[in-house]
Amino acid sequence: MTTQSEKSSQTTVQDATATAVAGSVKTSDGVLEAATQLAGEAAGDRTTPEHLMAAATAACLQQSIGIAASTQDVDASDAQVTAHVTLTTAEEAGYTSHITLEVSGLADDVAERVLEQAQQICPFTKALAGSDLTVRLAA
Template identity: 35%
Template sequence: MTKIEKVIFSGRTHTVVNLDPKAQRGDHGVVDIKLSAPGGDNHEFIAAEPHPTAEQLFAGAWSACYITALGLAASLKKVELPAGHAVDIQVDVGQTGPGWFLGAAFTVRLPGLAQDVAEAIAHSAHQICPYSKAVHGNIEVALNVVTA
């Protein structure tokens, strides 16, 4: 697996589970996409630029899958996910020498959980999520778990 030396493009997403259909969405001039997952959960891909890049779309699809896997991982560990849990993903396209590569960085927000429990759930979600499994060993994926 090759590490990116120079980032050329980045796509960022912030995904939350929205249980309130009246909740404030993104500002004017941005695209809000409601994503769905098996089981009928709605996920919000909020405030993307008006013309999302391939990196943003990939990050958005990955984040919808991953946040669903996060819920499954938590339920397997008999842990209730806290209100306000969220996933931020940045997908980078970059170069190392003449080669082009993808990389990803996750920030998983699980406020109020013990750090070790939150990290275990976040790592387990990568074992469940089909997107994570598809890129495993192919691209560098950094994981930051925030519990504060």
């Protein structure tokens, strides 16, 4: 839990707000607006929360790899993160998501240490730690 004094010493880097209604989601600044559909519906030109989660986690980790690499004087210009989000029925009510992030494009001799630091930087991998999240280097 973050205390009030810890909150006051933190600097906001980004603040985003999105509103979802039946059939769409839109950010308050208008940067993102997408028609949505339920998971499992026939594919079309609409997105699902799983698409959005895959895109968000991949982008977050890829940007964090760039930051980590720059602190280690490593070239990460070819780094690529592929996110795979799977939605399954839960044993109880509802659903469970499984997220796999696969990283490629980093030199073998530095890949593990850059990825380790990037996971400490990325707010999404930190938030998802302890859940069904796998982060790995591509084979």
